[in-house]
Amino acid sequence: MKKNIEAPVARIIPKKLELHNDLRIDNYFWLNQREDQNVLDYLEEENAYYEQETSHTKDFEVQLFEEMKARIKEDDSSVPYKYNGYWYIVRYEKGKGYPIYTRRKETLKADEELLFDCNEMAEGHTYFRLVGLSVSPDNTMITFGMDLTGRRQYTLQIKSLVTNEVFSDTIENTTGSSTWANDNSTLFYAKKDEQTLRSNEIFKHKIGDSEDQDVVVFTEDDDTFGAAVYKTKSRKYIVIACYSTLTNEFHFINADRPDDSFKIFQDRIRGLEYSISHFEDQFYILTNKDKATNFKLMKTPETQTGIDNWVEVIAHRDEVLLEDIEIFKDYLIISERTNGLNEIRITRWDKTQDYYLPFDNETYTANAGTNVDFDTEILRFSYNSLTNPASVIDFNMRTKERDVKKEQEVLDPKFDKNNYTSERIWATAVDGTKIPMSLVRRKDTKLDGNAPLLQYAYGSYGSTIDPYFSTIRLSLLDRGFIYVIAHIRGSEYLGRDWYENGKLLKKKNTFTDFIDCTRHLIENKYTSKEHCYAMGGSAGGLLMGVILNQAPYLYNGIISQVPFVDVVTTMLDDTIPLTTGEYDEWGNPNDKAYYDYIKSYSPYDNVKTQDYPHLLVTTGLNDSQVQYWEPAKWVAKLRTHKQNTNKLFLNTNMDAGHGGASGRFEALKEDAQEYAFLLDLEGIHV
Template sequence: MQKEIVPPIAKKKPHTLVKHQQQRIDDYYWFNERENPDVIAYLKAENEYYQASTAHTKSFQEALFEEMKSRIKEDDQSVPYFYNGYYYITRFEKGKDYPIYARKKGSLEAPEEIMLDCNEMAQGHAYFHVTGISVSEDNRFISYGVDTVSRRQYTIHVKDLETHEVSPIRIENTTGGATWASDNVTLFYSRKDPVTLRPDKIFKHVLGKGCETDELIYEEKDDTFTVSVYKSKSKKYLIIESESTLTSEYQILLSATPHEKFKIFQKRVRELEYSISHFEDHFYIVTNKDDAYNFKVMKTPEGSTSIENWVDVISHKEEVLIEGIDIFKEYLVVSERFDGLNKIRIIPWKNPEQAYYLPFELETYAAYTTTNIDFDTEILRYAYQSLAIPSSLFDFNMRTQETVLLKEQEVLGGTFHKDHYKEERIWATAEDGTKIPISLVYKKDIVLDGSHPFLLYAYGSYGMTMEPYFSTTRLSLLDRGFIYAIAHVRGGEDLGRKWYEDGKLLKKKNTFTDFVACSKHVIAQKYTSPSHLYAEGGSAGGLLMGVIANTNPELYQGIIAQVPFVDVVTTMLDDSIPLTTGEYDEWGNPNEKAYYDYMLSYSPYDNVCEQGYPNMYISSGFHDSQVQYWEPTKWVAKLRCSNKNNTKIYLDTNMEAGHGGASGRFEALKEVAKEFCFLLDLEKIKS
């Protein structure tokens, strides 16, 4: 007889939390003791339970991994882009997990110079990630950040591309990004608070000197703001950005004079958001000034940058969200969003009345400008994809309006044909009557009779728009009869800025009720049924998963919650935890009773109750800097004691990774294979 696999039961150690004269008892507060051997033992026990319970799917997981890997071109490379005399290329070699960053001088026929081979650099590390690659204007030096823990605390290195020597200098605890001044020896970078991991300081480093001599240029004292530094596309200015959820402030300095002081562009004003781009003798500004909640474009002389000098270039429209601009010598390119879809508008500087849009015809797609570094060109580079169309990169001639396809993402294996799938955009009706868009994809031969497995994904926070993107891994579900959908719930910016405003702070519950409305709609329209409906979300989307598990468990056969933010009140009251103070404009400050009460009313951990819960696969990373590992751990422990259904609740903690999961191009596929096997096993699909 097979031995019963018993889930671990965590010890209860009641801990009293008091706020606003209210008491909460947290039985699992002790899980935040990272060094406690009992914590490590429990996490290992949960992993062992998950492994034992899913042992029968192990070979299927491996087969899925190989299947998904087989669709990906291993010896792939990016479309080269030209910058400052060099073509830059990122490529992958067969059998290797990490990118190689290379360049060619003047011509694509020139010999390749390998700047960084991340496969060599990653040797000996369980986790490895490079970010913030920046080349000096004389093309000699490259700076880059390395993280070998997955806590997003990067160490900046500098390499001489002529001698191939890496400087012994290590600049630790940074965001990874750095910006070169025009003198090619001065480097500006942002450093993080070692406890909260908030980027709060800008330093200046001079090559040839030790880090101990690095000069503090700016310190952001407001703990709701983060800081970064970059260079304008024109290369003329170094720019420091201070940003919170609702407010921004910039400082500028001529790149040719890096030892002078930065000057405030426009001092911060609560709820004034703006971003800046330099062109000729003006700065162009995308801003919400004058209640332009969907943003507008303004400009100001570079010598007079304060707000009283700003004048309109593109006025605000209630129905059109301006997401960004790209400036060229002869054209202004505006990225817009209308009715939930991307639009790219081309405006000639000399004849603005001749403006036009790039033509896109599908009812659901994603289109966006990409690497457009040069000013003096009539070529715009943009990307396009949909749920059924692989990502494609185009060069568009803004003068002749001719389009050239540079590259379409290859799907290997010979079985994928985009015309075998159907895409739709449908609309659900929320509790308050608001229409919520849903993007769907499925095989064309499916009959909508309610019998098909259906995976509904959403995020719904921070104004993040969830584009209907193409995925080669998703084909492993679609080809087995799944319908896949994205619910564009409020809290994202999918239908403009108000869509975001109506899903945050004291309106946050709209995010959750929108998702439930979408779930009920696809059931009512016979796309699926509760016995075949699955929900998925990660991080803040994991919060959404936690809420719907409490409020509407009867709608779902299973839920996937990746690194879920579920202990909302306790986390937001702890300002030592990374990200907390900067999040007050998103969730509210629970030190104020109104926000405390509202958060407490939906916080998934606080609202776990004795009822039947769906099957759940919950993933976590021990080194996660965004959502601490103890949040999903506490949640699972509490769910185990409350669940009245005979369902499986799994906690799978990667002890070597953080918020983004495993590093490496293919290692991440193993995590996807686990999630897919969780779904397929519940559907009794064995191969």
């Protein structure tokens, strides 16, 4: 008979961490030694404990996985899009977990050309990801980036589309993407710092040269910035983008002259954010210039790009966030957000048309899709809602006719979207601010306080989680769960101010907003403390860590995915990925004011002796965004402070990184594990 495994107890090796006359003792600092066998053994012990304690749900996990998988059309394909004379299609084959990239010349009836079969490329690898596909202007070559660890360090290669041979050119440690000059022989790409993984150098590569012959054309010396390279939709310019949380800067050259020196578009000015698009003899600039908090649109001649030449096209509006633009030969498309809702505005350059696409509810997401064709009157956009599967729609901007090219199929004979209902509700925060939530449930789920409810949020970097349809989520909804997305401060759901009021020295609004949303849901009988659950990942995992410490009594269980929980220590270590570029988001704790503020909420620093809800923590050994040791240290510390017998699990994927497992269906196994954890707490096993 197999011996039961006790909950792992990590060794205590105190390390003194002192700054600003403040002493912190970190008993588990040693866990950051990735190559140390003791560390790997501890992670394996936690995994073994997790497997043992959840063994009674393994059959149910398999059932959930098969259920989720069965809803997905396996032999599926994307809606084709046309670029430079070819139709490009991504398709999947039954029983295979990776995409197949193909194209057809001029017409969809032409012979299929195979670009990549990722199923063959992934054989023998525990992790595989292909990114950055870029076809040469003459259509004869394609570049691609491969990651075999999940660390997001991509090897860049080039393939002939005439002979199908992969060239000997191999470039390591890149972002995975590259940009062709118009001469079909020059490539530009970004490399990463080996240790911090910051994208900081732009190189020029000539086909046939070795990597050590490549020329550095730009180096980003400010370690709070990253750099990337791309080509404008007009195909006229190659652009280097320098970016930080609060500031942008661009450099450009004519794509016909790749050996020219890059010219600066506009010098970086602290706090000036802008992005550029090219059309005819002008650049169009989306910017926050002159305190345009929600951004405005300006333009400038391509020969005079400095800020003094910028002329206003669309003025700043307090109530409308200007998110993006898409340029066509005859039309300008403006993506906006008003009162939290996506809006798509269509206007002709000659001013003969100016209107919005109509949408009819409060829990939807609509975005401009893949629009690589410049000379067309067709806008492709995507639409879905909490109750409606995703659609890809071609919209004739002149006639206003819609052509639904594809609606996501839900391969479940029991699925009927009319069985579900969604709504947007508002909670009141401690400071009186109204916080919106998007909610979905089955119509037959009673609102009597007994329904299990899963509340999700992210709440950082201005990243907005819009209401979206999920076939996976049906496995919860059909078992009586209510699902809620809390649009808390720290996102841009209600405009740029919504973000500004959830960062730096106002970061705590993010956490209290989430808790106040929970209180509202309980008070209004959507659920109760005994049936309330929360989930978040990465910076959303930080959110889970804070609510765990501050309001553990409101939740029966929490799932914290790849959580950023050791905020002070991480933000003081500029040798690990992302730290320096994050100062404008969290603050630099080398400044005492930020140190004190961050320490006051950092989950790892605020673990206390108290009862905690059931907790499942997930991470990946190769995570490049949040290092595995943060959740590992956090769980180790929680084990010594937790006063009750509630479940506490750490599950580490030893082969993957921040995004979890690779492959179309492998990731579903992780979803099934998380759902089984929640459903088990509700006593639901079928």
